[in-house]
Amino acid sequence: MHRQADMHPAEEVHPRQPDVLAAIRGDLADTRGWLARVVVLAFAALAGASVVAFTALCNLALGGFTGASQRWPWLPFLATPLLCASIVWCTVRFFPGAAGSGIPQVMVALQDGVSPAARRRFVSLRLSLAKIVLTAAGLLGGLAIGREGPSVQVAAGVMMHARRWLPRKAGINPNALLVAGGAAGIAAAFNAPLAGIMFAIEELTRRIETRSSGLVIAAIVLAGVVGISVFGNSAYFGVIRVPALEASFIGPALLVVLASGLLGGFFSRLLYASLAGRADAVSRWRARHPVAFAAACGLGIAVVGAVSGGTTFGSGYASTRSLLEGHADVPFLYVTLRLVATWLALWSGVPGGLFAPSLAIGAGIGADIGLFMGWDARTPALIALGMAGFLAAVTQAPMTAFIIVMEMVDGHAMVLSLMAGSLGASVLARWLAHPLYGALAAAQRARLAQQPQPAGAPVAAGAAPALTAPGRIPP
Numbered sequence: 001m002h003r004q005a006d007m008h009p010a011e012e013v014h015p016r017q018p019d020v021l022a023a024i025r026g027d028l029a030d031t032r033g034w035l036a037r038v039v040v041l042a043f044a045a046l047a048g049a050s051v052v053a054f055t056a057l058c059n060l061a062l063g064g065f066t067g068a069s070q071r072w073p074w075l076p077f078l079a080t081p082l083l084c085a086s087i088v089w090c091t092v093r094f095f096p097g098a099a100g101s102g103i104p105q106v107m108v109a110l111q112d113g114v115s116p117a118a119r120r121r122f123v124s125l126r127l128s129l130a131k132i133v134l135t136a137a138g139l140l141g142g143l144a145i146g147r148e149g150p151s152v153q154v155a156a157g158v159m160m161h162a163r164r165w166l167p168r169k170a171g172i173n174p175n176a177l178l179v180a181g182g183a184a185g186i187a188a189a190f191n192a193p194l195a196g197i198m199f200a201i202e203e204l205t206r207r208i209e210t211r212s213s214g215l216v217i218a219a220i221v222l223a224g225v226v227g228i229s230v231f232g233n234s235a236y237f238g239v240i241r242v243p244a245l246e247a248s249f250i251g252p253a254l255l256v257v258l259a260s261g262l263l264g265g266f267f268s269r270l271l272y273a274s275l276a277g278r279a280d281a282v283s284r285w286r287a288r289h290p291v292a293f294a295a296a297c298g299l300g301i302a303v304v305g306a307v308s309g310g311t312t313f314g315s316g317y318a319s320t321r322s323l324l325e326g327h328a329d330v331p332f333l334y335v336t337l338r339l340v341a342t343w344l345a346l347w348s349g350v351p352g353g354l355f356a357p358s359l360a361i362g363a364g365i366g367a368d369i370g371l372f373m374g375w376d377a378r379t380p381a382l383i384a385l386g387m388a389g390f391l392a393a394v395t396q397a398p399m400t401a402f403i404i405v406m407e408m409v410d411g412h413a414m415v416l417s418l419m420a421g422s423l424g425a426s427v428l429a430r431w432l433a434h435p436l437y438g439a440l441a442a443a444q445r446a447r448l449a450q451q452p453q454p455a456g457a458p459v460a461a462g463a464a465p466a467l468t469a470p471g472r473i474p475p
Contacts, residue, residue: 036166040177041218043162047155047181048223051188052230054132054154058147061140062314069142069310076142076302076313083141084298087134087350089291095130097121100275100346100440101353102131102153103203106182107441109156110175110204114445119160122444123178128157134351142313143301144341148189149353152199155185159219179204180216184223186400189355191231192407193224195400202397203437249381252373256385257421260365261428264358264393267339269433271354271394274347276443290349297348304341308334312341316360323367323383324409335364354394359405362390381417384409388418389425396435398422 069075091099105122108114135150159181166172182204187196200216277283286293305313308331316338319330331337342357366386370379384405392401402422406415433439 036172039162039165040159040172040180041222043159043165044180044184044219044222045226047158047184047219048188048226050128050132050158051151051155051185051223052227054136054147054151055189055231057132057136058139058315061136062142065140065142065313066310069313073306076305077299080141080143080302080305081295081298083137084143084301084345084348084350085291085295087137087141088294088348091130091134091349091351092290095127095134097124098127098130098134098153098351099349100351101149101437102151102351103149103182103353103437104440104444106152106156106178106204107437108444110178111441111445116174119174123153123157123160125157125161128154131157131351135353138345138350138352139314141298142305143298143345143348143350143352144312144314144316144338144357145345145350145352146315146354146356146358147352148186148355150351151185151189151353152182153185155188155223156181159184175205176216180219183216184219186404187220188223188227190404190408191224191227192404193220195403195407196220196223198403199397199400202400203395252369252382253385253417253421255369255373256366256382257389257424258428259369260362260386260389260421261393261425262432263335263339263361263365264390264425265429265432267343267361268394268396268429268436270343271346272433272436272439274343275440286347286349294348294350297344300344301341304337304344307331308337308341312338315356316363317356320360320363320387323363324380326379330364330367335361335368338364355391355404358391358394359387359408362387365390380409381414384414385417385421388422392422393425393429394436396426396429396433398426401426 065079068079097105105127109119109122131150131154135145135147138145139147156178159177160174162177163172163174179200183196183200185196186199187193190196197217197220277287301313305311311319311330311334319334319338322329338357338361342354342361345352345357346354363383363386366383367379369386370382387409388401388405391404392398395401399419399422402418405422406412406418
């Protein structure tokens with residue numbers, strides 16, 4: 001107290017700088033801290049490798065379905081319902097926490113007051129392995145799902161496993177591991193490190209503590225390095241050629257933002273109503289007979305796929321790339337058919353995400369408006385704008401959506417357009433629906449608080465019977 005009172009005013013304004021040698025010696029002497037860093041970095045690299053393996057498995061599965069369905073056009077009518085029902089049965093019976101996207105589960109695990117036992121129901125290494133296999137199985141059946149949202153839960157589960165190997169009193173918060181893993185999952189899935197950082201800020205946590213920011217960035221860097229070493233340092237959809245945008249571009253661009261924002265908001269509202277469940281007959285049937293409901297959804301997906309000429313099967317990356325390259329070989333009403341196929345796949349209760357299908361729907365919106373306006377040369381710009389706008393509207397994470405699209409199409413020439421389009425579409429979507437992932441996470445957390453269970457009991461975090469069955473958590 002006396003020292004504080006006697007302190008010279010200059011010392012308060014200009015605090016004494018640290019002794020460099022003493023600071024270095026202090027850091028080097030902290031063996032426990034260095035061991036903790038090594039463990040975390042090792043698991044960050046492992047998280048990136050798991051997402052890379054997940055990506056390769058999903059690509060292999062979707063390629064197998066595409067080849068088989070082209071050879072035997074009748075196959076989806078048998079394989080898609082059968083696989084959809086089998087996946088839901090396995091998920092409900094053994095891995096209820098692996099259902100759905102996986103992002104709401106990570107958000108629940110990050111909330112204060114969630115016990116370690118409850119956290120393991122949403123994020124764990126066991127669920128990560130199940131998520132990889134079951135999501136790939138869904139793509140093997142041609143379901144309109146993505147792997148990017150599941151990559152968040154996969155990487156977060158791997159990072160959480162690092163706690164078993166950390167030294168005691170390491171001072172690393174479990175939430176920091178979850179945020180680092182989730183962000184690393186997005187970075188590795190899209191080969192977009194900046195998107196991983198923004199996703200951590202917009203979706204997983206509204207702020208990153210100073211003491212954990214280095215951990216998050218290190219995890220993203222390592223996951224990104226692993227991804228780049230396998231897939232190469234290139235944009236996923238190549239480089240779009242955008243001519244000089246004139247004032248006449250404003251009208252079509254506004255139409256794309258308006259369409260993607262309103263349709264994305266409607267789709268988000270529809271997904272929440274379907275997944276959270278209502279007191280209607282269909283929701284009650286879904287809750288009581290999840291496997292039969294999944295088979296019906298699978299049959300609907302097969303019918304939609306046949307009507308679309310096969311373009312609505314799978315994640316939609318092939319159609320999106322084709323549109324960006326100027327090959328308008330998608331059918332009439334592609335946007336509507338892709339939206340229905342994605343809705344049925346997610347409603348069925350299988351593990352799977354909506355990032356890639358949302359990009360495909362947004363690409364279709366941009367292509368349709370470009371074709372209507374007769375803008376052949378500038379259609380790629382409208383397609384990229386539709387991708388960012390629809391993804392931003394569905395997730396209501398505009399900065400993440402803008403960065404993902406910018407990095408996937410190497411669209412640095414459209415930075416301001418993509419940013420403005422994402423923000424505008426997100427604002428429009430907020431008039432129609434609450435943020436989807438946050439709403440689903442809140443529903444899970446509410447049901448968890450209402451119906452506590454023993455530590456070892458399974459709790460559904462996205463499965464179909466989670467709607468009304470006792471002891472279950474809605475998706």
